[in-house]
Amino acid sequence: MKTIMNSFQILAWDSEFFEITIARVLPERLTTVQLERTIAGMKEKKVRLAYWLSNPNDRESQLAALACQGYLADRKVTFVADIEQVQEPAGRLKWFVEEYTDTYTNNDLENLAIQAGAYSRFKLDPRIPGRKFEDLYKLWIRKSVNREIADTVLVARHAGNVVGMVTVGEKNGRSDIGLISVDTCMRGKSIGYSLVSAAQKWGRKKGYKFTQVVTQEENIVACKLYEGCGYRIDKNEYLYHFWI
Numbered sequence: 001m002k003t004i005m006n007s008f009q010i011l012a013w014d015s016e017f018f019e020i021t022i023a024r025v026l027p028e029r030l031t032t033v034q035l036e037r038t039i040a041g042m043k044e045k046k047v048r049l050a051y052w053l054s055n056p057n058d059r060e061s062q063l064a065a066l067a068c069q070g071y072l073a074d075r076k077v078t079f080v081a082d083i084e085q086v087q088e089p090a091g092r093l094k095w096f097v098e099e100y101t102d103t104y105t106n107n108d109l110e111n112l113a114i115q116a117g118a119y120s121r122f123k124l125d126p127r128i129p130g131r132k133f134e135d136l137y138k139l140w141i142r143k144s145v146n147r148e149i150a151d152t153v154l155v156a157r158h159a160g161n162v163v164g165m166v167t168v169g170e171k172n173g174r175s176d177i178g179l180i181s182v183d184t185c186m187r188g189k190s191i192g193y194s195l196v197s198a199a200q201k202w203g204r205k206k207g208y209k210f211t212q213v214v215t216q217e218e219n220i221v222a223c224k225l226y227e228g229c230g231y232r233i234d235k236n237e238y239l240y241h242f243w244i
Contacts, residue, residue: 070240073121175203
């Protein structure tokens with residue numbers, strides 16, 4: 001059960017997984033005084049780490065985050081595309097992509113999941129142990145394969161090994177790409193385009209009008225991939241970590 005305060009929410013799952021009390025700041029816009037009061041309230045509740053998904057266009061909120069020593073852990077970018085109108089990138093779709101039908105992962109998938117998190121805030125924040133980051137992404141792909149947090153997992157293979165994967169499902173009424181990754185030794189071979197195309201075909205078959213994916217602004221390769229597949233930027237958000 002989630003404990004909801006006036007301006008923050010304690011996150012039970014995150015707290016249990018990371019073994020510290022974690023909360024989320026609820027408003028996306030706050031003044032420095034408001035943020036200071038929120039942090040003080042969280043401190044009273046023994047919160048150790050707080051997430052704040054703030055509006056990057058609100059200057060006052062960004063100044064508040066700076067004044068309160070927030071760590072800018074993620075510049076989130078949401079890309080969206082109209083499934084019916086998006087054009088397949090000519091000459092890029094060279095790989096056969098199929099559904100992963102096993103209900104358990106293998107080393108290939110778990111390694112790809114960890115690689116998918118290269119720009120993750122959980123990897124970049126130096127105060128989060130590396131083993132916890134890896135455990136988180138392994139759990140993510142395991143729950144995706146088990147269809148707990150994804151509808152399906154699509155994979156590309158080479159010489160019998162899984163060298164690329166994408167998890168797909170639904171979010172906010174859109175077809176949604178969760179994790180997507182290509183093994184480092186196989187990059188530059190257009191596998192990513194084939195994976196995105198397969199995810200779009202899945203969404204089209206399920207009757208979704210739009211498809212979306214969230215990545216990090218710093219992940220230039222991923223951003224170029226989605227733009228090359230006909231996606232446009234739908235939303236930008238800044239996510240701060242506050243260690244209390």
